Amino acid sequence: MHTTGFAKWTRRFEDERERRQAQGDPDWGRGAVLHPAVWASVQRFQVGEDGDGANLIGKADEAGDADYAQAVRLFVAEEQNHARLLALLLAAGGMPTLSGHWSDTVFVRLRRLMGLRLELLVLMIAEVVALRYYRALRDGTDDALTSDVAGRILLDEQRHVPFHCERLHASLAELPRLTRRPVLVGWQLLLLTVSLVVTADHGRALRGLGVGRLRFVADVMTSSRTAVAAILKPSPDAWTRPA
Numbered sequence: 383m384h385t386t387g388f389a390k391w392t393r394r395f396e397d398e399r400e401r402r403q404a405q406g407d408p409d410w411g412r413g414a415v416l417h418p419a420v421w422a423s424v425q426r427f428q429v430g431e432d433g434d435g436a437n438l439i440g441k442a443d444e445a446g447d448a449d450y451a452q453a454v455r456l457f458v459a460e461e462q463n464h465a466r467l468l469a470l471l472l473a474a475g476g477m478p479t480l481s482g483h484w485s486d487t488v489f490v491r492l493r494r495l496m497g498l499r500l501e502l503l504v505l506m507i508a509e510v511v512a513l514r515y516y517r518a519l520r521d522g523t524d525d526a527l528t529s530d531v532a533g534r535i536l537l538d539e540q541r542h543v544p545f546h547c548e549r550l551h552a553s554l555a556e557l558p559r560l561t562r563r564p565v566l567v568g569w570q571l572l573l574l575t576v577s578l579v580v581t582a583d584h585g586r587a588l589r590g591l592g593v594g595r596l597r598f599v600a601d602v603m604t605s606s607r608t609a610v611a612a613i614l615k616p617s618p619d620a621w622t623r624p625a
Contacts, residue, residue: 522591
């Protein structure tokens with residue numbers, strides 16, 4: 383087992399939890415007005431954020447790093463908070479949450495079939511896509527409540543990606559050196575495929591937010607190169623610049 387120093391991530395998550403509690407929730411009473419296609423998109427992303435994270439937590443416990451396992455629990459709590467914020471945003475616009483969506487079902491089943499390393503690689507696909515999606519949602523609407531919620535979630539996602547990159551760096555270091563980059567090339571190809579599926583599924587919403595399908599995919603793939611570099615050689619500063 384590699385010494386990964388995940389105690390610092392536990393502190394970061396705990397500091398963010400305290401900041402979030404001091405800040406309080408957005409003003410849900412403002413209500414929210416969005417195009418129907420954007421509402422449908424938010425509903426699907428809300429499903430993806432929802433979940434108890436028990437499978438990931440169990441694998442983190444098995445990894446034998448108590449600091450990492452605690453950090454994963456705090457990560458899961460932030461994801462659950464995203465689901466809560468999106469559900470309340472939907473309610474502010476008079477929209478219901480969905481009971482499920484096929485894309486989330488596929489991701490969950492894939493992740494549960496795998497060990498921690500492969501589960502994190504699949505999870506990272508969703509996280510990198512989320513970086514671009516929540517930036518589009520924050521910047522592409524005139525609705526103040528939606529921009530507020532999306533901005534809060536985006537700040538968290540900008541922390542989540544380097545968190546997973548650091549663990550994947552330690553995990554891939556256990557593989558033969560010559561296999562590491564091919565694994566990440568395969569990950570990028572899968573990310574490209576998923577990005578194309580997302581643009582097909584959310585294309586009308588993205589256009590309404592001012593982001594064309596090709597632009598969305600190109601931006602996701604640009605982020606993927608930063609992630610690959612951070613996994614091969616940790617570079618936390620790469621993720622500190624505003625998106």
